Amino acid sequence: MASPLMNESVWFNQQKFEKAEANYQQILAGTATPGQGKQGGSSLVNEIAQARQEISKLLQNPITGGGGSAPPGKMDSLERENRELRKVTDELRAMVLKLENRVSALERGAGVPAASAAAPAAAAKPSKPAAADDDDDDDDDFDMFGSDDEEEAAEKERLQAERVAAYKAKKASKPALVAKSNIILEVKPWDDETDMKELEQKVRKVSTDGLKWGSSKLVPVGYGINKLQIMCVVEDDKVGTDFLEEAITAHEDYVQSVDVVAFNKI
Template identity: 55%
Template sequence: MANPLVCDSVWKDKQKYEEAEAHYQQVLAGTAPKGGGKDKKQGKSGGGSSIKNEIAEARQQIQKVLNSHKGNCIQIFGGSGGVAGDNSQVTRRVESLEKENRDLKKVVEDMKALVQRLESRVTKLEGGSSAPAAQAPTPKKPAAPAEDDEDDDIDLFGSDEEADEEADKIRQERLAAYEAKKSKKPALIAKSSLLLDVKPWDDETDMKKMEEEVRKITADGLLWGQAKLVPIGYGIKKLQINCVIEDDKISTDFLEEEITGIEDLVQSMDIAAFNKI
């Protein structure tokens, strides 16, 4: 939205135009002073016409300024995107909010009526259920056993003891079956996959022989895999070999001792990768 202060006109040359207007009125009345001003340059014959031209130009400038400010005011207050348009949007928004408010009020009223109906229904149900409970007949007490029954040889607790013994027997059988099944299940063996880097002394080391010597290392829980030569610089290559070990039987310290024990061919051994299986 444009700033309404644009309509405020600032007339810096107002004094100049006022003096020109006063001089024009003096000329019309015949009281204008002779000489001075522009008469000195243009002469007496051309003085009046010059002043008239200045006044006419001043009036044209004033009219242009007023027209420009009028156009700005029209653009601000009467344009399609100005205050009028904003007022219409605000009015539509207010009307929509009032409609939503009325709808919400209606929904709230319906909910209140529904809650009241439910409360009255619950009250009726509670009142109806309490009456029969008060009139419920009291249970009759069992008749006392006759004196002749005291001398009977029937064991009232014998049946319970037999049931407990039977339950214990079934439970013990199930536990024994579970233990037997558990013992037959094979235990999981923890294994690891290792990628070893075996480095030679120099570029003249026989790498094929080195691999053969490494594979000669055998032990329970050790399985050698694929191997390859990887260049490391200056014409030297290292042996990269894979193996699978059982964690309970083979350790990395064992592998390092055995491989570095090949002193003629092996300079050092490093573990490049270690993964649990």
């Protein structure tokens, strides 16, 4: 038969736990120490008290963990960060000092010209009242420097006229550029019985201003017939190819035709 207490919730150790809690409260109040109580105290109470003391120490000093000193790895890291921060601070301080020196040097350099430029301006200022006094004493219509300006203007005009005249004279003294051409003519005879030497002499007798004959040669045509190839230099404004052709073909007993082989400007 089952016991009627099996289905009920019963706390058999209530007195034991109440006594332990009372002892713990006395320890916290300072009226008792761990170990006191029944048979030297309860080990559970001691463990609870020690655990609470450790938690309290950790809360009061989370870095050292209640042991009074930080871990070696954490200290090394803090010291390394401290050294790096000190190094950066020193570099920034050096840069600031360098910039301050440069700014001071620039300010000193800019101040000297300003002072030197201000001195002549200050020296020139007293002359203005004197000029104002002179204007008050003199007539308003009188121009002190009017005559000098007119003389300078006249002198400039005279110099300019002299320079223009000298340029024109220099330009007129230069010889004008004469346009010339180099012409090669081919003079054909009637037949192989024509005296080519006599024909060349007839051609060279053509003479006028601006015409100068040059070298010549005989060029074979065929069937024993040769043609005269002769060069001349002419001034373009005085002699043309039409004149040369008409003057040479005028010797109709020797010349059949005249052709222009080459015409080059010189």
